[in-house]
Amino acid sequence: MNQIEAIEKAKDHFAKLLEAQLLRVDQMKAGEDWVDYSKLEPIIIGVVGGDGIGPYITKEAVRVLEYVLAEEITRGKVKLQDIPGLTIEERAAAMKALPEEALLALKKCHVILKGPLTTPKKGDKWPNLESANVSMRRELDLFANVRPVKVPEKGIDWIFYRENTEGEYVLGSKGFLVTDDLAVDFKIITTPGAERIVRLAFEYAKKNGIKRVSAVTKANVIKTTDGKFLETARRVARDYPDIQFDDWFVDIMAAKLVDEKRRKDFKVIVLPNLYGDILTDEAAEFQGGVGTAGSANIGKRYAMFEAIHGSAPRMVDEGRAAYADPASMLRASVMLLRHIGFVEAANRMEMALDICGQFEKKVVLTGRSGGATGTQFADYVMETIKSPNLESRWKSYQR
Ligand code: IPM
Ligand code: MG
Numbered sequence: 001m002n003q004i005e006a007i008e009k010a011k012d013h014f015a016k017l018l019e020a021q022l023l024r025v026d027q028m029k030a031g032e033d034w035v036d037y038s039k040l041e042p043i044i045i046g047v048v049g050g051d052g053i054g055p056y057i058t059k060e061a062v063r064v065l066e067y068v069l070a071e072e073i074t075r076g077k078v079k080l081q082d083i084p085g086l087t088i089e090e091r092a093a094a095m096k097a098l099p100e101e102a103l104l105a106l107k108k109c110h111v112i113l114k115g116p117l118t119t120p121k122k123g124d125k126w127p128n129l130e131s132a133n134v135s136m137r138r139e140l141d142l143f144a145n146v147r148p149v150k151v152p153e154k155g156i157d158w159i160f161y162r163e164n165t166e167g168e169y170v171l172g173s174k175g176f177l178v179t180d181d182l183a184v185d186f187k188i189i190t191t192p193g194a195e196r197i198v199r200l201a202f203e204y205a206k207k208n209g210i211k212r213v214s215a216v217t218k219a220n221v222i223k224t225t226d227g228k229f230l231e232t233a234r235r236v237a238r239d240y241p242d243i244q245f246d247d248w249f250v251d252i253m254a255a256k257l258v259d260e261k262r263r264k265d266f267k268v269i270v271l272p273n274l275y276g277d278i279l280t281d282e283a284a285e286f287q288g289g290v291g292t293a294g295s296a297n298i299g300k301r302y303a304m305f306e307a308i309h310g311s312a313p314r315m316v317d318e319g320r321a322a323y324a325d326p327a328s329m330l331r332a333s334v335m336l337l338r339h340i341g342f343v344e345a346a347n348r349m350e351m352a353l354d355i356c357g358q359f360e361k362k363v364v365l366t367g368r369s370g371g372a373t374g375t376q377f378a379d380y381v382m383e384t385i386k387s388p389n390l391e392s393r394w395k396s397y398q399r
Pocket of ligand 2: 277278281308
């Protein structure tokens with residue numbers, strides 16, 4: 001192929017991508033309403049165990065959920081439903097990131113609790129399919145990836161609003177080799193896409209009496225897409241005059257998160273997809289590692305709750321899966337409960353998790369056979385939830 005042909009081919013490829021993205025912009029502009037969970041009966045919680053340690057830690061989260069929702073489940077207000085077909089073996093056999101049937105089953109649920117799913121990468125034993133996580137976020141239009149990180153004794157109380165359907169991710173499997181030597185990927189930011197995530201972040205701040213929202217970009221270098229994200233954030237900020245708005249470049253923000261004097265001042269942080277991916281792993285590390293962090297993927301119609309870490313196949317290979325920390329999935333379950341309106345149950349479970357995982361620490365996981373198992377930790381959490389003086393116990397640890 002000569003150069004002219006290569007460029008023509010690239011143009012055709014690019015044109016198709018643009019058509020799909022313009023369609024997505026139109027759909028976002030048309031908008032839809034947020035679901036009202038109080039009107040649903042039953043609220044169906046789909047459960048995806050995932051790969052590697054996923055089924056082990058998900059099982060513990062389900063046990064605790066069944067415990068705190070026992071009454072609602074008996075009454076028929078809530079139903080938990082297993083969603084099969086999404087393990088890496090099943091995705092590889094179907095040669096699809098999200099096999100048809102599994103997607104249909106997901107769409108029959110209202111919210112989803114999902115264990116980590118293995119993402120194939122070039123050179124491993126799986127076909128190089130798109131990440132099922134990324135695909136699910138896109139197919140269910142879960143545009144907000146909400147990731148809280150709290151370390152009370154260090155004064156850290158952050159909540160990240162990571163854009164979840166655009167950036168480098170949306171066309172991450174649609175890059176193009178123009179020639180063998182020239183690889184091109186695409187980064188997408190749209191006005192309605194940026195606007196909806198920034199607005200959600202500001203609305204959260206407003207509802208929770210938080211006085212500061214910070215945006216993160218690299219708009220000094222990535223001028224067009226990050227420039228649009230930043231410009232949109234500034235415009236939306238004008239609708240919230242009582243909330244301070246500031247913006248940071250991602251490199252210095254990565255540094256500020258380790259600055260003990262300054263980092264306490266950050267509250268709500270809103271950012272495009274890839275920067276959100278990176279900074280939330282960094283942030284979770286202060287809380288005790290990615291194993292302790294839960295994550296909510298919120299859309300108007302569906303929502304999915306998950307751990308922020310991967311499936312840790314090595315732990316399974318080494319026979320350590322039972323020792324995997326279920327805290328991430330338990331935190332994700334707290335977010336799920338709150339999202340569907342069971343605030344009281346969510347608060348109790350969250351207090352118990354703080355006590356068990358951060359303060360009292362009577363059952364400690366090490367990821368190895370010397371430490372506790374995930375099941376022992378979940379038992380400890382349920383016992384703590386049951387405790388009649390849960391709230392005063394929790395308060396005694398607050399400074
Ligand atoms: C996350 C994960 C995913 C992501 C991977 C598994 C595709 O790192 O949820 O942060 O990059 O979003
Ligand atoms: Mg990540």
